[in-house]
Amino acid sequence: MREFGLIGRTLRHSFSQTYFTQKFQNLNLEDCQYELFELPTVDELPALLSKHPNLCGLNVTIPYKEKVWPYLTKVAPSAARVGAINTIQFTRDGRLIGHNTDMIGFRDSVRGFLPPDFAGRALILGSGGGSKAVEVALRDLGIGFWVVSRNPLGQGLTYDELTPEIMREHPLLINTTPLGTFPDEHECPPIPYDTLTSQHYLYDLIYNPRETEFMKRGLAVGAQAKNGFEMLCIQAEEAWKIWNTERGNEGEQ
Template identity: 35%
Template structure:
């Protein structure tokens, strides 16, 4: 059975790793330009496909049948080639977000939920929330409810980010200031890379329950696999895959003063875990263009700390690293 992911620029996708845990089928990344999509769908040698941006709407005219969910959302992320050769389209993002919301423990019935963004992810999130009895308010850049009149909605109980703001590699920015919403009970972000977007870091600082989109990614893949294989898969597999993937994505950071052994231990960890070791001091030297003693001598500690923050910011955007850094980094809250 040949399955895969259809997109334009797929980069590093976690989908092959996830689907390897879901069924006995091959899973290939298919990068196609817009003009190639029709021919690929009609003649492609595949049994099942996941579809990602920018083709979730593009594929619809070439499909023979859509599920009710796909029709409702106007987007397809799962395509199955039936035995008679016809193509069936479904949307498993609905199940994915519903599963994430359930896991979060947030009760949205009768409550105002702000959905940031007006694209495909926003449509899915809004459909799930509305189905659960929430008052879903879509915030866009130019719609009736926008970022210039957020004061209308400071009574919101939940915020869901369905925009790419804060996603790798453009991290460190948040779509909204959470301090404006004193009644918040929870914050969800459909982004999963980085694991902690600036929005989620802000939520943590305010002690607001929050979660990223990794669970949603795994859950939607699980339902896709059910369509690919024609079999039912226990929901318990979602938690298992999520736990494994979250641990693999997380960086291991060793913090200590010079001579404490962090470079030695880091090298051992990297070797045994198959990870790349990155030394923050080496990154500082690369960025600053001069040795650390020279930075201290010519510019002082404050400037060194600025370079340190820049180095850690670059390293922190990556995943599955072993990072060795000096003990002084913890004196700067911005490095968290």
């Protein structure tokens, strides 16, 4: 049996198991299964690996995309560039190689969401592992941005600094925080929603619920909004490619 799975602290919101289970059924892969592994701390990863010797690949989600780094043998260029890991490849000789497919997932998804002539800037809400993937993707797309968080580091902004002018100059808003994830669907990032207009584009990395409070507030004023389900699908397919390279080959995306 080839075993795959997702590690994170709380996984009841995740569709990854459903996604891959359906994929295995569609491909008639009866020797594959996908499990959810909730870890109270990332320190429990070695014990998980010992308990599941048939693991062939793992996805990584909040809050371990950065914390998992010390447990890996090597990081691929994609993960090194982003500074966060969401996919772990198991090689034939027992090494664990960290990759990042979130960047590809977001880049390809947001490219289809924005109009071809989009020339505005973006506000990235949150500064965790998902935010880092979004930063790299926006650089690839030539879109300038500010990172917004409660306690920003470096040249970021706080939520309190989001003036009407800044909101107007940054029509693309990307929520990379967990605020609004099932079951806490009433939550949302603390931005000045009264400054949103029909010219804004709201992208939420959350996909459960399908329509977050963040998205609802944008849609209410005629803005465009999109959740992270397409990003999930794209990054999952990229992870599947990595897991199915020759297990001794450190294939890179």
